[in-house]
Amino acid sequence: MNQQPTKTYTVEEAKRKLEAYCAYQDRCHKEVREKLIQMRMIPDAVDAIMYHLLQHKFLDEERFARSFARGKFRHKKWGKNRIKQELKQREIGTYLINKAFTEIPEEEYRNTFDALAQKRFDQLTEKDKYKKRKKLADYLMYRGWPGDWVYEKAKALIP
Structure with missing residues (x-):
């Protein structure tokens, strides 16, 4: 068993690495903390680096x-x-x-829902109307749309 030695980081190296990580795209505290733990940083170093990232606006929930x-x-x-x-x-x-x-925006939210439902409806090839309605509803529910909207739209598109 030839095991690769894991890289260790100084606090300064870890700070620079995490600054780049956070600058690339917005991150939540949980992701950054997990990254630091993955880098094998000790709890005090994790807290110091998190504080640094917050102070310098790299992290903002x-x-x-x-x-x-x-x-x-x-x-x-x-x-x-x-x-x-x-x-x-x-x-x-x-x-x-x-x-x-x-x-x-509320109007954009509703319009996106309507367009998505119509697009999915057009893609469905199911012949049985109840199965088709269920497939449409399941798709929209999985994507997190309000249940009342979903069932209303499914009934409207598949009478």
Whole structure:
């Protein structure tokens, strides 16, 4: 068993590496902490580096939550339920989640839902209308759209 020695970092090296990591894209505290632990930093060093990143604006939970919500909505067409679930997994608080939702205009949210539902409906080849309705509803629910909207739209598209 020939094992590679794991790289060790000084606090300064780790700071520079994490600055680049955070500058590349917004990160949440949990991701950064996990990265530092993966780099085998001791708890005191982790705290010092986290503090440094916060002081120098490399880390900002609100900025992360806002860009995460904006990105997942615009690019992946996720609904608010899915975005909220994913942010909670990243240990983002309810207050910041609600602030992040201000990045999604209500009219654009509804229009995106309608367009996504129509696009998925057009892709479905299922002949049985009940199975087709279920497939459409499952798809939209998985993406985190409101249940009442989903069932209303499924019934409207597949009478």
